[in-house]
Amino acid sequence: MRRVRAAVERRALPVLAAAVLALLVVMFYYPVATVFVDAVLVEGRLTLRVFAAILTDPFYLGELARLFAGDSPLAVLRALLSPDRRLGIVGFTAYQAALSTVVSVAVGVPLAYLLARYEFPGRRTVRSLTILPFVLPSIMVAVGFFAAFGADGTLNAALAAVGLGPVDLLPSLEAIVIAHAFYNAPLVARITTASWESVDASAVETARSLGAGPFRAFRDVVWPQVYPAVLMSAALTFVFTFGTFPIVLALGGFELATLEVFIYGLIRDLAYAEGAALALLELAISLTVLYGYLRYEAAHTVEAGGIRPQERRPLRPPSWSLRELLPRVGLAAYAVVALVLFCLPIASMVSASLSGPAGFTLEHYRFLLERQATGASFQVRPWPAVRNSLLFGAAALAVALPMGVVVSVLTTRDYAGRELVDTVAMAPLSVSSIVVGLGLLRGLVFGVELGGVRVAVGGALAIVAAHAVSGYPFVVRIVAPGLASLDRQLVESARALGAPRARALLDIELPLVWPAVVAGAAFAAAISIGEFSATAVLASGTGQYTMPIAIERFIGRRLGPATAMGVVLLVVTSGSFLLIDRFGGDRVGL
Structure with missing residues (x-):
């Protein structure tokens, strides 16, 4: 039994790294790739004409479009410096x-x-x-x-x-x-x-x-x-x-x-x-x-x-x-x-x-309660929005926190190409949430053909994936500095005494940076609860709306209920940050 446990601990970190890579491929890189393929695969043919049209269109690139259209760099520079330049x-x-x-x-x-x-x-x-x-x-x-x-x-x-x-x-x-x-x-x-x-x-x-x-x-x-x-x-x-x-x-x-x-x-x-x-x-x-x-x-x-x-x-x-x-x-x-x-x-x-034409009022909150009790099935109701936000937040946290900790370990070790690994892992910070949402919709929710079998996931799982992708980079940015600042002799001493790398991480490193881990968890949960862009794509036409979606629906009709729902969202989101003040304090560094 001890040999099995030791073998598992020796291979735990590489296995976790492979699992994180697989999750990133499934939840981020593949969905995003399906969207970007549309830019070069038009009507079944590979082409760069869409890019060429954008790069030469002043509507998108302003005066710089002239450079791609063949004008001289000097002429483009003069146009950029002119008072009537187009951005x-x-x-x-x-x-x-x-x-x-x-x-x-x-x-x-x-x-x-x-x-x-x-x-x-x-x-x-x-x-x-x-x-x-x-x-x-x-x-x-x-x-x-x-x-x-x-x-x-x-x-x-x-x-x-x-x-x-x-x-x-x-x-x-x-x-x-x-x-x-x-x-x-x-x-x-x-x-x-x-x-x-x-x-x-x-x-x-x-x-x-x-x-x-x-x-x-x-x-x-x-x-x-x-x-x-x-x-x-x-x-x-x-x-x-x-x-x-x-x-x-x-x-x-x-x-x-x-x-x-x-x-x-x-x-x-x-x-x-x-x-x-x-x-x-x-x-x-x-x-x-x-x-x-x-x-x-x-x-x-x-x-x-x-x-x-x-x-x-x-x-x-x-x-x-x-x-x-x-x-x-x-x-x-x-x-x-x-x-x-x-x-x-x-x-x-x-x-x-809390305000109305006659002064102080609870009418807007009463509207939310009435909508909850009597709203039609196609209308946005407050409790399902709150419930969905909390459930999606908890599920996204369960995915984003382990991913963030593993990536933090990988990006705080000295090896060739570490900056490239860090950039690849942090790519979700640079990609539009709308693109991520659309990629998940078209790549996973609509399904993919694998060996003649169409594999698809539900909209709720896609929303959790989008939220986890949005939250885990912040876990990395909070936890990684703490791991990087630890005395490496502690880990080396544990390894010299026979502890596998995963055991040293669990018994020595993570307890020392636990406030940062808690803060990263609070970030991941709060970002999930407040995520709007990808959720707007994935929840369209479904009953899986969240509090931000409910606010957007309300604000299109009446500002009062939208502000009341905003206060509810503020309370729920701010609650996660009580963890930072309680457990993190001054030791938490993003």
């Missing part, structure tokens, strides 16, 4: 992603500085909550932005109260950029805070003792250690906002459509070849940025051993000198902006769910 859909997508990245970094870095350098009551809770906006369902955030910045929203109500005219922010590029900052600034803060806290206080003190002022010490000692994290978070933000869909569709509409919105429109109109070609172009751009990010991250990972962190200063100034007051005045001004950006949309959604 095209791809150019506009990159433009809004770049703007969103700049604003997210501008908002996120001061928050990181506040959390890393100052001590105040509730700092740990604030840090735990910094990543919460990133996993809030996009459709719920859209409802919050409508409630806050719409024609009858909170902002215009406040302006009317002081005698100012209304502001029309919806639809607009400004609203899209602000919403993206709501999502991604906390992610920037999360990544940058960890880097700021790893700055060696001894190096700063040495610089000051040699005559460097505070600004020069920051420029020469602190910033060189912080800016790699800022660049890495900016790269991630660009990838996420380049492939954005629900936020742009809700707050910008087709007037400000990005690549993702056009892909969705083409797929909805059954123009699979053109939609697949656009999706492949989007993937190439996003995967290039993601690969650069992973290479940069690997090259700039700093071991934290032996570092003495800088002490946090009290937020309350010890004296009323100008030197003490200036940074705190700046932080106070930032806090006002941050409260408006992060709190106003959510507070407005909650307020709208």
Whole structure:
């Protein structure tokens, strides 16, 4: 029996790695490939004419299309520099992603500085909550932005109260950029805070003792250690906002459509070849940025051993000198902006769910209860949406968490090609959720022929697969840094005493990074509960709708019930992050 157990433990990790690879092929690579085949296989014939049409169409590539049409690079450059240049859909997508990245970094870095350098009551809770906006369902955030910045929203109500005219922010590029900052600034803060806290206080003190002022010490000692994290978070933000869909569709509409919105429109109109070609172009751009990010991250990972962190200063100034007051005045001004950006949309959604023409009301929640009790079978009812979201979330977690842990182990070992393995494993971050959903629909739900037998899976399993594919990369990004920072001598000692690699992982490594594993589980569950894009494709025409789908159905008819359902979704999603505050705390690092 012991020999069998030992043999199983010796082979456990390779078997698990093979199982993860098989799952990725079935749940991600094969479905995505079925979509991309449509770009080159038209009416049964291999062709690149769809790509050629896109690359030479100014509607998609703007002035760059002239380059593929045969114009000289100099003429294209002059056209790009002219005031009346055309960006095209791809150019506009990159433009809004770049703007969103700049604003997210501008908002996120001061928050990181506040959390890393100052001590105040509730700092740990604030840090735990910094990543919460990133996993809030996009459709719920859209409802919050409508409630806050719409024609009858909170902002215009406040302006009317002081005698100012209304502001029309919806639809607009400004609203899209602000919403993206709501999502991604906390992610920037999360990544940058960890880097700021790893700055060696001894190096700063040495610089000051040699005559460097505070600004020069920051420029020469602190910033060189912080800016790699800022660049890495900016790269991630660009990838996420380049492939954005629900936020742009809700707050910008087709007037400000990005690549993702056009892909969705083409797929909805059954123009699979053109939609697949656009999706492949989007993937190439996003995967290039993601690969650069992973290479940069690997090259700039700093071991934290032996570092003495800088002490946090009290937020309350010890004296009323100008030197003490200036940074705190700046932080106070930032806090006002941050409260408006992060709190106003959510507070407005909650307020709208409790407001009616006559003031305070529970009518919107009563509507949900009545719809549950008397709604027709074809109508969206609240309880099935909540139940489906929780069931899909639990099932997706059961798949995504083991996958993420195994991939974390594989990507924290030194071997040739590790960056390529990391890029392949993280590819779901770069692929449109709509493409994943469509691939699962056409490749698995519709079925495939295997040996003359048609094999198909149910829509529920396809939704779980889509959610697991969306969630497991975040488990990797949380767990892998913890595994990489462990003392390798612990594992080597266990191996020297005869422990197989899998036993060393279970008995030594995972217990030491357990807070990160719990945080990764919370991420996977929250992302599943809030996933919208792939679910919208897979749940169409079925009764397997989730809370985000229910919100989208309600918002098309009445804002009040949509805000009430949004509050329910907020409570359910936020509950998973109590795990981070309870078990993860400051040790959790995405």
